[in-house]
Amino acid sequence: MALDLQQAAEMLGVSPATVRRWxxxxxxxxxxxxxxxxxEPGELQRWARNQGLQLRQNRTEGAPTTAxxxxxxxxxxxxxxxxAVLHHVPGVSPDEVLSNLVELAPLEEAVDRLGLLSQLQxxxxxxxxxxxxxxxxxxxxxxxxxxxxxxxxVVGMLENPVPWRALDGEPVHAVLxxxxxxxxxxxAILSRVAYLLRQDSFQKALQESAxxxxxxxxxxxxxxxxxx
Amino acid sequence: xxxESVFRTRGARRExxxxxxxxxxxxxxxxxxxxxxxxxxxxxxxxxxxxxxxWWGMIAAPAVGALLGVAIIRVLFREPxxxxxxxxxxxxxxxxxxxxxxxxxxxxxxxxxxxxxxGSAGLxxxxxxxAAAVGxxxxxxxxxxxxxxxxxxxxxxxxxxxxxxxxxxxGMIFTMEVVLAEWTLGALLPxxxxxxxxxxxxxxxxxxxxxxxTAESFTWNAxxxxxxxxxxxxxxxxxxxxVASIFRMERFTRSLKRGFFTxxxxxxxxxxxxxxxxxxxWMPEAIGEGYETVNAALTGELPLGPWLLLLVGAKVLTTTLxxxxxxxxxxxxxxxxxxxxxxxxxxxxxxxxxxxLGFAPPAFFAxxxxxxxxxxxxxxxxxGIILALETTGGWDGTLPLILVAVLSVLVSRTFLRHxxxxxxxxERGELMRPGSDRRILAEMRAGEILDQEAVSIESGxxxxxxxxxxxxxxxxxxxxxxxxxxLLGMLDLTSLRGVIFDDTVRRVTPVDTVMDAAVTxxxxxxxxxxxxxxxxxxxxxxxxxxxxxxxxxGTLSKSTLFDRYRTELIVQTADHQE
Numbered sequence: 001m002a003l004d005l006q007q008a009a010e011m012l013g014v015s016p017a018t019v020r021r022w023x024x025x026x027x028x029x030x031x032x033x034x035x036x037x038x039x040e041p042g043e044l045q046r047w048a049r050n051q052g053l054q055l056r057q058n059r060t061e062g063a064p065t066t067a068x069x070x071x072x073x074x075x076x077x078x079x080x081x082x083x084a085v086l087h088h089v090p091g092v093s094p095d096e097v098l099s100n101l102v103e104l105a106p107l108e109e110a111v112d113r114l115g116l117l118s119q120l121q122x123x124x125x126x127x128x129x130x131x132x133x134x135x136x137x138x139x140x141x142x143x144x145x146x147x148x149x150x151x152x153x154v155v156g157m158l159e160n161p162v163p164w165r166a167l168d169g170e171p172v173h174a175v176l177x178x179x180x181x182x183x184x185x186x187x188a189i190l191s192r193v194a195y196l197l198r199q200d201s202f203q204k205a206l207q208e209s210a211x212x213x214x215x216x217x218x219x220x221x222x223x224x225x226x227x228x
Numbered sequence: 229x230x231x232e233s234v235f236r237t238r239g240a241r242r243e244x245x246x247x248x249x250x251x252x253x254x255x256x257x258x259x260x261x262x263x264x265x266x267x268x269x270x271x272x273x274x275x276x277x278x279x280x281x282x283w284w285g286m287i288a289a290p291a292v293g294a295l296l297g298v299a300i301i302r303v304l305f306r307e308p309x310x311x312x313x314x315x316x317x318x319x320x321x322x323x324x325x326x327x328x329x330x331x332x333x334x335x336x337x338x339x340x341x342x343x344x345x346x347g348s349a350g351l352x353x354x355x356x357x358x359a360a361a362v363g364x365x366x367x368x369x370x371x372x373x374x375x376x377x378x379x380x381x382x383x384x385x386x387x388x389x390x391x392x393x394x395x396x397x398x399g400m401i402f403t404m405e406v407v408l409a410e411w412t413l414g415a416l417l418p419x420x421x422x423x424x425x426x427x428x429x430x431x432x433x434x435x436x437x438x439x440x441x442t443a444e445s446f447t448w449n450a451x452x453x454x455x456x457x458x459x460x461x462x463x464x465x466x467x468x469x470x471v472a473s474i475f476r477m478e479r480f481t482r483s484l485k486r487g488f489f490t491x492x493x494x495x496x497x498x499x500x501x502x503x504x505x506x507x508x509x510w511m512p513e514a515i516g517e518g519y520e521t522v523n524a525a526l527t528g529e530l531p532l533g534p535w536l537l538l539l540v541g542a543k544v545l546t547t548t549l550x551x552x553x554x555x556x557x558x559x560x561x562x563x564x565x566x567x568x569x570x571x572x573x574x575x576x577x578x579x580x581x582x583x584x585l586g587f588a589p590p591a592f593f594a595x596x597x598x599x600x601x602x603x604x605x606x607x608x609x610x611x612g613i614i615l616a617l618e619t620t621g622g623w624d625g626t627l628p629l630i631l632v633a634v635l636s637v638l639v640s641r642t643f644l645r646h647x648x649x650x651x652x653x654x655e656r657g658e659l660m661r662p663g664s665d666r667r668i669l670a671e672m673r674a675g676e677i678l679d680q681e682a683v684s685i686e687s688g689x690x691x692x693x694x695x696x697x698x699x700x701x702x703x704x705x706x707x708x709x710x711x712x713x714x715l716l717g718m719l720d721l722t723s724l725r726g727v728i729f730d731d732t733v734r735r736v737t738p739v740d741t742v743m744d745a746a747v748t749x750x751x752x753x754x755x756x757x758x759x760x761x762x763x764x765x766x767x768x769x770x771x772x773x774x775x776x777x778x779x780x781x782g783t784l785s786k787s788t789l790f791d792r793y794r795t796e797l798i799v800q801t802a803d804h805q806e
Binding site for chain 2: 012017021034053
């Protein structure tokens with residue numbers, strides 16, 4: 001499959017105008033270019049290697065992306081579907097609750113759960129994640145792809161209210177565990193969670209320990225109203 | 229012609245072979261030019277012999293020759309005057325090797341007339357110019373891209389010099405050292421082939437005799453080498469005097485061009501030519517190409533004493549008059565004559581002052597000083613050394629010759645920042661050697677690397693409107709444009725931070741009141757050299773780019789510039805070898 005000018009330029013990480021100039025200057029081939037540009041990817045790679053140029057074909061894969069939804073969900077709904085809605089999470093202190101949440105979260109087998117727990121504790125140590133209204137938003141101190149490859153939201157309804165050093169002094173009834181691979185995704189998900197927490201229907205659902213499916217539907221519905 | 233052809237990066241492996249074959253063709257064509265020039269000068273010189281028997285003929289011939297030479301170039305071919313090497317360097321560094329086909333003939337004819345009639349100049353200027361144009365024209369016919377066109381132009385130069393002096397090495401080295409200023413294998417191979425082919429073709433027509441008689445065999449000792457050190461400094465000083473006085477004269481000529489009469493038809497050159505003729509009346513050795521003088525020095529037959537000093541002075545004067553008045557011709561030959569007489573004088577003086585030390589013969593020092601003068605005036609030691617050795621066959625004297633050439637360049641560079649060839653370009657800021665910072669920046673256009681995602685807002689909108697845009701973009705710089713998209717000013721988010729979060733202020737503040745209307749902007753066709761100057765004079769990191777109608781196109785940031793700079797450096801300095 002031959003590349004056109006635009007694709008070749010992207011592969012080399014320069015603009016089409018630059019590739020056109022290189023061709024005119026005889027840096028790509030001996031003859032003056034005329035007509036349409038066509039580059040064989042293999043040849044272009046060989047040329048770039050001979051020059052000592054770094055190709056940028058993997059750029060979009062390695063680069064940080066903002067949180068993405070899928071066809072039926074927004075970014076947050078997708079994160080919740082990857083996560084879980086848990087009821088009657090036991091524990092009398094934030095540490096115990098966090099420890100149980102990490103155990104119950106649908107993480108991959110290879111994930112270092114102890115490491116995750118210590119990251120969550122480190123974050124709580126910096127400042128409480130209880131924002132008031134009886135909800136806490138624990139998350140690792142540093143977003144990391146070591147724990148998840150895509151954003152994940154785990155909602156935990158607590159067995160007993162737990163004092164969480166909240167700003168309003170109220171004990172916490174529900175916990176929203178946020179796991180994100182990158183800071184960009186963390187910010188995107190966090191801003192959506194903040195929007196949800198301002199909606200009365202969502203607050204009500206949390207206080208009433210709504211069923212998993214009902215909560216997921218609610219999130220999907222509310223998220224549609226968020227301007228993107 | 230609307231035929232659509234497809235461009236591929238194929239054939240990189242074949243390219244050196246195809247260039248080599250093209251170099252053969254260019255070499256043959258360059259040899260033809262050299263033959264025409266060399267025999268033309270010879271023929272015209274002989275034809276003018278009867279004229280030189282009269283005193284008025286001695287004066288009139290160089291005058292008319294210089295006038296005609298300039299007229300041919302300026303009127304007939306409508307090209308700027310001068311010896312032409314700067315124009316070739318400019319074609320190499322700034323025009324992608326492009327020269328007009330008419331340039332093959334223009335300077336060839338002009339300098340043929342000028343030099344044969346007695347102008348104090350050589351043939352390397354015109355041969356370089358004509359042969360370069362031959363190479364460029366052939367490359368154009370073969371649809372070569374710019375870099376390859378430059379290489380074939382260089383092949384023409386190497387072939388032309390090689391053929392006219394019967395000196396292939398000189399052709400190669402002059403081309404690499406002076407014309408390309410680049411020592412890469414990719415360039416050397418075709419140039420060597422062209423020089424070889426052209427020299428042999430020239431020998432078949434012009435004969436196997438070099439430009440000069442073969443130097444006798446020398447023996448020399450350590451004290452000759454020590455004496456060469458002094459000779460090197462002396463040749464350096466004479467080179468400086470020669471080049472500086474030519475440029476004084478050239479500036480004077482340029483100032484006269486604005487005059488009504490003096491600007492016409494090379495009138496200045498004609499008058500200067502008359503001056504050359506008058507000097508030639510009492511010292512015929514000081515005019516023309518002067519190869520007999522060089523030969524006489526090499527065979528030990530030059531007259532001695534103060535006469536030699538006079539010859540040096542007279543030669544500087546005639547060369548200044550000829551080349552400084554823009555009459556066409558080169559500086560090789562006058563440099564060689566000056567060097568030969570200076571060195572010969574130096575040698576005889578040594579023998580006279582220290583008769584018991586047994587210094588090498590004057591011809592030995594004449595040879596070394598020839599290399600010294602060429603090196604000093606062109607600031608190209610390699611070319612000077614090889615030219616002197618190859619045209620005289622005096623390879624015995626290699627070691628002192630190197631010493632003289634290098635010392636001469638040392639002295640020359642102390643007083644002159646640029647050489648005879650590069651001065652004009654450097655003065656205009658157009659001297660850009662391959663791989664240099666200026667060259668890399670000069671080749672890129674602002675339009676190539678601008679950020680087209682940049683956001684603009686129409687004049688009359690408020691900061692509140694701007695705040696609506698903010699969440700949708702990652703940019704920090706916004707252009708304020710009129711209804712036609714013309715740039716009016718720039719907004720920098722960092723400087724708006726104080727007001728953008730205040731709802732009231734935001735609604736009552738039109739963007740026009742807070743924009744930087746005096747912002748420096750860059751045209752999309754501007755080179756990054758100009759862009760870099762704009763960055764440096766404004767202290768900005770991001771500047772707006774506009775098209776020819778001042779319409780806003782996007783922003784150019786210093787960080788993108790530095791990012792692409794390295795890519796460009798890699799591509800420009802790669803030696804196109806697999």
